[in-house]
Amino acid sequence: MILTVTLNTALDITYRVRSLRPHASHRVSEVTERPGGKGVNVARVLAALGHEVTVTGFTGGATGRVVQELLASVPGVVDALVPITGATRRTIAVVDEQTGDTTQLNEPGPMVTPTEWSAFQEAYEDLLPSASAVALCGSLPPGVPVGAYAGLVRTARTAGVPVLLDTSGEALRRGVAARPDIIKPNADELAELTGSHEPLRATQDARRRGARAVVTSLGAEGLLAASPEGRWRAAPPSSLHGNPTGAGDSAVAGLMSALVEHLPWPDRLTRAVALSAATVSAPVAGEFDRGVYEELLGRITVTSEASAA
Numbered sequence: 001m002i003l004t005v006t007l008n009t010a011l012d013i014t015y016r017v018r019s020l021r022p023h024a025s026h027r028v029s030e031v032t033e034r035p036g037g038k039g040v041n042v043a044r045v046l047a048a049l050g051h052e053v054t055v056t057g058f059t060g061g062a063t064g065r066v067v068q069e070l071l072a073s074v075p076g077v078v079d080a081l082v083p084i085t086g087a088t089r090r091t092i093a094v095v096d097e098q099t100g101d102t103t104q105l106n107e108p109g110p111m112v113t114p115t116e117w118s119a120f121q122e123a124y125e126d127l128l129p130s131a132s133a134v135a136l137c138g139s140l141p142p143g144v145p146v147g148a149y150a151g152l153v154r155t156a157r158t159a160g161v162p163v164l165l166d167t168s169g170e171a172l173r174r175g176v177a178a179r180p181d182i183i184k185p186n187a188d189e190l191a192e193l194t195g196s197h198e199p200l201r202a203t204q205d206a207r208r209r210g211a212r213a214v215v216t217s218l219g220a221e222g223l224l225a226a227s228p229e230g231r232w233r234a235a236p237p238s239s240l241h242g243n244p245t246g247a248g249d250s251a252v253a254g255l256m257s258a259l260v261e262h263l264p265w266p267d268r269l270t271r272a273v274a275l276s277a278a279t280v281s282a283p284v285a286g287e288f289d290r291g292v293y294e295e296l297l298g299r300i301t302v303t304s305e306a307s308a309a
């Protein structure tokens with residue numbers, strides 16, 4: 001199975017409003033609730049692709065119960081979340097129907113105690129021997145040490161399990177130094193890590209800091225990747241309109257799925273870009289439009305940076 005870790009799980013709520021205006025009161029035309037947090041979204045996409053997936057992380061309170069109930073109805077996903085006393089957070093995406101723009105409001109998450117953090121680390125070590133790969137995704141809830149991902153990367157490496165890290169800020173900086181197999185920052189997260197706003201230079205710099213491979217998401221322009229096997233840009237034929245929430249999570253799912261299938265890098269990137277774009281076409285995070293995905297698979301352009309230079 002593929003293991004995904006979401007330390008800051010969430011009940012993802014999507015509101016659709018006719019037009020979002022500051023200082024105004026809004027009537028919500030549609031409400032959608034999904035089990036969320038980045039690794040949970042990755043797991044839902046992987047399961048839809050036919051992979052066996054186990055999700056771990058923390059769950060607590062009434063929101064945590066709703067997340068687990070919703071997760072139980074997703075075929076192919078095994079729930080190995082660790083219970084805590086605090087309540088799982090809500091994350092809210094407000095979609096403006098007129099402009100198509102999405103505004104995201106993410107709560108910080110519950111306080112995790114040192115005992116709960118130790119219980120998680122034990123559960124993680126127990127799950128790793130059954131995992132073909134692990135994805136560590138999203139923000140850290142309060143109470144979890146900032147070096148948490150660095151420790152989880154090291155534990156995966158010791159167990160011989162390939163590990164992808166998708167986080168930001170200091171947690172990313174420390175995690176990269178622990179030498180994960182892949183990181184998947186967006187351009188802003190990469191600039192914060194490296195101090196460089198030139199994506200190709202920053203992608204290579206992140207490899208020097210410890211990541212074996214770096215896949216940078218460039219929004220509607222696709223992905224930029226640097227690995228020991230080469231450097232590539234992968235782009236969709238045109239930018240799609242819709243809700244981009246979760247597009248990065250779908251890219252991670254594409255990379256993970258192609259990694260465990262031992263596909264070469266250009267095929268991994270093709271799958272990641274097609275899934276990411278097909279997620280923009282779907283109304284909520286963690287879901288993708290299968291028709292768009294299958295149609296796009298044959299239309300992603302992958303260019304070797306070495307030969308393009």
Ligand SMILES: O=P(O)(O)OC[C@H]1O[C@](O)(CO)[C@@H](O)[C@H]1O
Pocket residue numbers: 008010012036037038041091106137138139140245246247248249285
């Ligand atoms: O852990 P964070 O970085 O706050 O991200 C969580 C959020 O990101 C999303 O996964 C979108 O990528 C939302 O579904 C929401 O749960």
